[in-house]
Amino acid sequence: MKLNILFTFLLISWVVNAQEDAKIIENMYNTSLSNGMSYSWLDHLSNEIGGRLSGSDGARRAVEYTKSELEKLGLDKVWLQPVMVPKWVRGAKESGYFTTGMDRHELHICALGGSVATPREGLIGEVIEVKGIDELKSLGPDKVKGKIIFFNRPMEPTLIETFRAYGGCVDQRYSGAMEAGKLGAIGVVVRSMNLRLDNYPHTGAMTYGDLPENLRIPSAAISTIDAEALSMALSNDALLKLSFKQDCRQFDDVESFNVIGEIRGSEFPNEFIVVGGHLDSWDMGDGSHDDGAGVVQSMEVLRLMKFQEQRPKRSIRVILFMNEENGLRGGRKYAEEAKFNREQHILALESDSGGFTPRGFSFDCSDEEFDQVKSWEHLFKPYLIHYFEKGGSGADIGPLKTEGIVLAGLRPDSQRYFDYHHTSIDTFDAVNKRELELGAATMASLVYLFDKYGLKDKKNIPIKN
Amino acid sequence: MKLNILFTFLLISWVVNAQEDAKIIENMYNTSLSNGMSYSWLDHLSNEIGGRLSGSDGARRAVEYTKSELEKLGLDKVWLQPVMVPKWVRGAKESGYFTTGMDRHELHICALGGSVATPREGLIGEVIEVKGIDELKSLGPDKVKGKIIFFNRPMEPTLIETFRAYGGCVDQRYSGAMEAGKLGAIGVVVRSMNLRLDNYPHTGAMTYGDLPENLRIPSAAISTIDAEALSMALSNDALLKLSFKQDCRQFDDVESFNVIGEIRGSEFPNEFIVVGGHLDSWDMGDGSHDDGAGVVQSMEVLRLMKFQEQRPKRSIRVILFMNEENGLRGGRKYAEEAKFNREQHILALESDSGGFTPRGFSFDCSDEEFDQVKSWEHLFKPYLIHYFEKGGSGADIGPLKTEGIVLAGLRPDSQRYFDYHHTSIDTFDAVNKRELELGAATMASLVYLFDKYGLKDKKNIPIKN
Numbered sequence: 001m002k003l004n005i006l007f008t009f010l011l012i013s014w015v016v017n018a019q020e021d022a023k024i025i026e027n028m029y030n031t032s033l034s035n036g037m038s039y040s041w042l043d044h045l046s047n048e049i050g051g052r053l054s055g056s057d058g059a060r061r062a063v064e065y066t067k068s069e070l071e072k073l074g075l076d077k078v079w080l081q082p083v084m085v086p087k088w089v090r091g092a093k094e095s096g097y098f099t100t101g102m103d104r105h106e107l108h109i110c111a112l113g114g115s116v117a118t119p120r121e122g123l124i125g126e127v128i129e130v131k132g133i134d135e136l137k138s139l140g141p142d143k144v145k146g147k148i149i150f151f152n153r154p155m156e157p158t159l160i161e162t163f164r165a166y167g168g169c170v171d172q173r174y175s176g177a178m179e180a181g182k183l184g185a186i187g188v189v190v191r192s193m194n195l196r197l198d199n200y201p202h203t204g205a206m207t208y209g210d211l212p213e214n215l216r217i218p219s220a221a222i223s224t225i226d227a228e229a230l231s232m233a234l235s236n237d238a239l240l241k242l243s244f245k246q247d248c249r250q251f252d253d254v255e256s257f258n259v260i261g262e263i264r265g266s267e268f269p270n271e272f273i274v275v276g277g278h279l280d281s282w283d284m285g286d287g288s289h290d291d292g293a294g295v296v297q298s299m300e301v302l303r304l305m306k307f308q309e310q311r312p313k314r315s316i317r318v319i320l321f322m323n324e325e326n327g328l329r330g331g332r333k334y335a336e337e338a339k340f341n342r343e344q345h346i347l348a349l350e351s352d353s354g355g356f357t358p359r360g361f362s363f364d365c366s367d368e369e370f371d372q373v374k375s376w377e378h379l380f381k382p383y384l385i386h387y388f389e390k391g392g393s394g395a396d397i398g399p400l401k402t403e404g405i406v407l408a409g410l411r412p413d414s415q416r417y418f419d420y421h422h423t424s425i426d427t428f429d430a431v432n433k434r435e436l437e438l439g440a441a442t443m444a445s446l447v448y449l450f451d452k453y454g455l456k457d458k459k460n461i462p463i464k465n
Numbered sequence: 466m467k468l469n470i471l472f473t474f475l476l477i478s479w480v481v482n483a484q485e486d487a488k489i490i491e492n493m494y495n496t497s498l499s500n501g502m503s504y505s506w507l508d509h510l511s512n513e514i515g516g517r518l519s520g521s522d523g524a525r526r527a528v529e530y531t532k533s534e535l536e537k538l539g540l541d542k543v544w545l546q547p548v549m550v551p552k553w554v555r556g557a558k559e560s561g562y563f564t565t566g567m568d569r570h571e572l573h574i575c576a577l578g579g580s581v582a583t584p585r586e587g588l589i590g591e592v593i594e595v596k597g598i599d600e601l602k603s604l605g606p607d608k609v610k611g612k613i614i615f616f617n618r619p620m621e622p623t624l625i626e627t628f629r630a631y632g633g634c635v636d637q638r639y640s641g642a643m644e645a646g647k648l649g650a651i652g653v654v655v656r657s658m659n660l661r662l663d664n665y666p667h668t669g670a671m672t673y674g675d676l677p678e679n680l681r682i683p684s685a686a687i688s689t690i691d692a693e694a695l696s697m698a699l700s701n702d703a704l705l706k707l708s709f710k711q712d713c714r715q716f717d718d719v720e721s722f723n724v725i726g727e728i729r730g731s732e733f734p735n736e737f738i739v740v741g742g743h744l745d746s747w748d749m750g751d752g753s754h755d756d757g758a759g760v761v762q763s764m765e766v767l768r769l770m771k772f773q774e775q776r777p778k779r780s781i782r783v784i785l786f787m788n789e790e791n792g793l794r795g796g797r798k799y800a801e802e803a804k805f806n807r808e809q810h811i812l813a814l815e816s817d818s819g820g821f822t823p824r825g826f827s828f829d830c831s832d833e834e835f836d837q838v839k840s841w842e843h844l845f846k847p848y849l850i851h852y853f854e855k856g857g858s859g860a861d862i863g864p865l866k867t868e869g870i871v872l873a874g875l876r877p878d879s880q881r882y883f884d885y886h887h888t889s890i891d892t893f894d895a896v897n898k899r900e901l902e903l904g905a906a907t908m909a910s911l912v913y914l915f916d917k918y919g920l921k922d923k924k925n926i927p928i929k930n
Contacts, residue, residue, distance in 0.1 A: 416897050
């Protein structure tokens with residue numbers, strides 16, 4: 001009989017909770033869709049400020065603007081966390097061409113972030129096309145010396161999740177110049193990380209590792225249409241000459257900031273839930289998808305949490321990370337200080353995959369934690385959120401990884417993402433208002449559930465008095 | 466012991482089938498994504514032919530083009546099914562404005578399909594704003610007589626499935642002029658069916674029912690930004706005057722065609738599976754999403770089925786329906802002839818919700834049939850297809866409804882659809898190649914499964930000899 005009473009009590013409590021959760025999540029979506037701020041924040045960030053590469057004036061203004069907007073939300077605390085960041089400047093617009101016979105083909109080209117400049121008059125040389133770093137290495141120094149290496153392995157179109165196709169190619173961009181430099185090449189051009197054929201070159205980070213200065217060679221991306229044209233031309237004329245010119249330069253590190261806002265928890269203020277995106281962007285477009293969208297969605301999460309009748313139990317932070325694109329200094333800095341201050345984080349959620357229709361989340365956590373998260377999946381179905389999978393989370397929150405924290409990444413539809421990623425067309429008009437707002441509400445709903453229920457396999461830390 | 470053997474046999478057969486299905490579905494996606502025809506067909510349909518309103522030269526050319534492309538696929542039979550269709554012509558570009566005090570606000574305006582023209586010099590009158598037909602009726606003839614009625618109920622932003630928001634508004638566009646005409650109004654302007662604020666008016670079908678000629682009043686759509694401006698202006702000046710001018714005209718019906726292609730089934734040739742979209746479109750853009758996408762995806766389904774090693778068991782038809790937008794004559798004609806010929810259809814699948822990332826299908830069928838369909842859902846998960854729900858299917862296939870047929874609609878992501886629907890910006894550049902190709906493969910996979918397994922609650926009809 002007693003068991004029956006206990007069972008009835010548990011059942012009622014489950015039903016009441018489920019109804020309350022459904023109601024609050026519905027409010028999150030309704031508010032974001034009919035009365036949201038994310039789109040107008042993005043409008044300002046993209047159209048009034050624009051590109052926000054670490055160390056740039058745009059990055060400085062973005063720090064000021066988002067700090068001031070977070071202050072308007074009436075959070076308990078808004079502050080700047082100083083961090084030293086690299087400063088790389090593109091300089092004059094790049095140019096390039098190849099010639100075969102009497103024909104000259106102009107290239108849509110841009111320097112990769114972190115690359116050295118070419119000589120002032122540009123670089124010229126014969127070209128060797130390879131499909132990847134292994135093929136390059138197999139050629140050896142004799143064949144590579146004095147040449148421009150052309151990395152031309154395309155993203156694999158049959159991979160449904162386009163980030164996997166990106167992951168299968170990006171080593172060419174990131175390490176191509178380092179590897180080619182070791183073998184005596186004089187320059188590198190890389191096929192843009194883009195699934196479609198168009199004329200936009202895609203920039204992105206590259207590294208020289210610890211190569212000595214004299215082996216650091218200029219590297220640039222060319223558009224996918226140019227990559228196809230160059231490959232075709234090479235098959236007819238292996239001795240054609242390619243030339244490109246770029247003016248970029250690495251400066252000393254400068255000070256910048258993560259922007260942080262916090263709502264203090266009512267019951268467990270020393271347990272933290274963080275949500276964020278990265279404030280820096282590449283310099284060629286507005287960085288609207290990468291990662292203006294994640295920034296304004298994360299700000300909206302705090303705004304939606306503030307709208308709730310009850311103060312959250314746990315402390316909720318929004319973190320706008322600096323320097324994801326070419327250093328990850330902001331993410332590392334935040335994790336360092338959190339560790340130093342012995343702050344206990346139970347969830348870190350990042351949005352850094354574009355502002356497209358949200359499909360769900362990927363989670364980096366234990367099996368037990370994942371079981372807990374999966375038990376909430378049904379609450380998201382009315383919002384067409386179906387994707388709850390284990391997998392990666394986000395670059396900025398990666399350094400927080402430890403036991404007892406769930407790392408999560410918002411997973412929007414990814415089919416169009418690499419049309420825009422790191423290009424001059426990653427601009428405000430490429431973001432749809434509703435899609436952006438749906439993402440913010442989806443994130444807020446997950447944050448609400450983590451705040452309400454905590455992590456089951458974790459002792460809650462009561463308020464220190 | 467015998468039972469054990471039977472069980473083992475069934476289990477092995479299930480596993481073998483599931484593996485074969487997974488393999489074939491993977492091939493469908495790989496082929497569509499790496500070697501598909503849908504995008505280049507759409508390029509031609511949109512950029513070489515353009516708008517394809519029933520009875521127009523564009524519609525005629527689209528019939529010729531798609532017939533000729535289907536013939537190139539080596540299907541068993543390709544033919545034209547004649548059907549008489551309405552012919553409505555927009556005429557000279559519409560214009561309109563309202564004046565309040567000394568200010569004149571120009572309108573982004575277009576005639577609704579089927580509307581009569583205004584007098585040559587245009588129409589002018591005071592405006593009454595209503596939120597819907599009920600509110601109009603409650604005003605009664607005294608207040609309405611001689612006025613222009615402004616229907617301004619917006620689409621509901623909090624509905625996640627945007628087609629529901631459309632369904633909740635479209636009566637204003639479809640029946641607004643008929644109802645206002647009965648009460649003596651002189652004209653109607655309708656807020657465009659659009660979830661965002663922009664300057665593009667959205668056309669679409671309207672009806673006068675059986676109203677006598679003298680009560681048929683001109684009706685037009687204005688952009689959402691103009692609707693907001695007009696509403697604001699009316700709140701300050703209830704007596705402001707609005708004027709608009711349109712030159713459209715209804716002609717006698719003309720002959721047109723459904724375009725049909727068929728692969729004859731090897732085992733049950735008298736059981737039919739049909740897949741289709743509508744070939745006609747509105748006249749203001751290219752009709753790339755509505756419904757060029759559905760047309761080329763359906764053609765691609767037959768192409769992908771042709772690629773299979775084995776001829777399908779059942780007869781597979783692609784039907785490119787004429788006149789969905791303003792009459793549904795093509796859909797009715799096909800169903801009529803199918804009934805007359807006693808053709809047994811087991812599946813009709815339509816794609817008419819845009820060329821965006823596919824999310825799944827909605828099914829109009831019995832519970833038993835739905836159970837069968839749901840048993841295939843897991844096969845689609847690797848392709849991020851999660852939405853298998855009961856619901857509507859497609860307008861063109863609706864007339865086929867009877868017992869023993871599953872009607873289905875492809876359900877792509879709908880968030881952006883009403884940004885483009887029935888506007889001048891429903892053009893080729895708004896369609897993403899991969900998203901289009903994913904939709905075609907998703908449809909082909911469902912068709913493959915229906916072909917292989919048939920409908921369980923249905924007797925297969927053997928070949929007549």
